[in-house]
Amino acid sequence: MSLIIALLAVVLILLVYRIFRYKHIISRIPSPKGLPIVGLAAEILQDDSVALFNRFRKYAKDHKGIYRISLMFYDIIQIYNAEDAEQILKGNIHQWKGYDYEILENWLGTGLLTSVGEKWRTRRKLLTPAFHFQILQEFLICFNEETRRFVKDMNENIDQCQKDIKPCVISFTMKTICETAMGLDDIDESNVVDYKIKMKKYVDIIIKRTQQFWNRIPFIYNLTAEAKREQSLVSDMHKFSRDIIINRMKKRSGSTIKRKRVAMLDLLLNSKETGEQIDMEGIQEEVDTFVFAEKAREEVENIFQGEDRDCSLEDLSKLEYLECCIKETLRIYPSVPLISRRCSENYTTATGYQIPEGTIMTLHIFDLHRDPKIYPDPEKFDPERFTAENSKNRPPFAFIPFSGGPRNCIGQKYAMLEMKTFFCGILRNFKLEAIDKPEDLIFEVDFVLSTKNPIRVRFVKI
Ligand code: HEM
DSSP states (O other): HHHHHHHHHHHHHHHHHHHHHHHHHHHTOOOOOBBBTTTTTHHHHHHHHHHHHHHHHHEEEHHEEEEEETTEEEEEEOOOOOOHHHHHHSSTTTTTBBBHHTTTTHTTTTTTTOOHHHHHHHHHHHHGGGOHHHHHHHHHHHHHHHHHHHHHHHHHHHHHHHHOOOHHHHHHHHHHHHHHTTTTTTOOOOHHHHHHHHHHHHHHHHHHHHOOGGGGSHHHHHHHHHHHHHHHHHHHHHHHHHHHHHHHHHHHTTTTOOSSSOOOHHHHHHHHSSSSSSOHHHHHHHHHHHOOOOHHHEEEEEEEEEEEOOOOOOHHHHHHHHHHHHHHHHSSSOOOOEEEEESSSEEOOOOSEOOOTOOEEEOOOOHTOOTTTSSTTTOOOOOGGGSSHHTTOOGGGOOTTTTOOOGSSSHOOOOOHHHHHHHHHHHHHEEEEEEGGGGGGOOOOSSOOEEEEEEEEEEEOO
């Protein structure tokens, strides 16, 4: 008996020693003031999604590129400077994603976004050809078609987007991803609407869970009513992606596929048919992951000269100013405002702080893109920042809307092509006037940058 007590005492002493050592090292990183022991846990727990978003912005203003949030026994390092971001993202050391991704596994499994190690490498290799330049050329047909449809809908119902642009844009991107990557050209609009509603409810549950540190332990969380609601929403969202796969499989067997383009989903299905690289569960993981981005007008008009024809790749390559506008938008409003990584070994950041192995590091792209040393007057929308001349001396990781390094966004070129085609189509038909000003936007924490209130844009026919 006394031996057991002695052993327990040793384990306890070692544990306390580890916590003290960890806290001693990590406490050199500046931190907003919190309560003893619980740190900022109690305050963060009370935040709603808007307050949490604003809390991060305030902390970023109060610190210089790096700070620490202390939550009971562990700390999360918040990073928003280009040097540290480069060090973390560039190499192969810190490729393990943070805890926030693990709680998505119920929905996304361990698909490309959430997987690590050999599984990630194999999937990345398998899916990369789906974003090859020649494939993207084929996607342009769909982007042009959907942009024409969007313009037509706008002409018929111009009030719709004036109430809120977000649902219109989400519908457009959902349709294009389903058609291009999944090869589905007859998606039911009502299913998309239903999917979006379910997704919003799911996001709310997940964000709450990340705030409640005790719910990070699966055993405790799984006993809650929220866990059951989450499971039911995930089942519904999985039905949506399963239907996409079944639909495509039916089309393949009935040879009713019109275009010769190989959709990303076909690459996955081919791989399943010919080898053992991926099974049905793996395919579903990837489908779930992918279903989840006045001077300009003159430039567009100079190229098209009033002709009513589709955009070609050559046209798009000439739209340099439009590209600067898109980049400046992604700088101020990065669609993915933060990403996270788990520190795989003890290391010292480029800014000189020691970070112990296992620590979660959050990279706040939103704040990194507002570094006044790199972007003077950072809130000002100024596309000229992205001309070739003005970009040439910028540190490479000072603009990372698509992340960087080996785990950067696989859909980066796809997204740029889609956005350029879309805006080109819009600018040829409408003048856009913002009804809401940037300062009216109420941002909230979500998987992607999101506002609580509508974003209203006036479309004026030209
Ligand atoms: C404006 C549009 C987009 C933005 C700003 C964006 C941004 C990002 C970012 C920041 C990451 C890194 C995530 C992390 O490290 O945790 C990422 C990864 C990823 N993105 Fe995108 N993305 C966009 C569009 C797309 C599109 C259109 C697709 C698919 C067609 C896509 C597919 C992916 C995938 C699969 C990953 C995971 C890659 C990996 O870990 O190997 N993204 N994206």
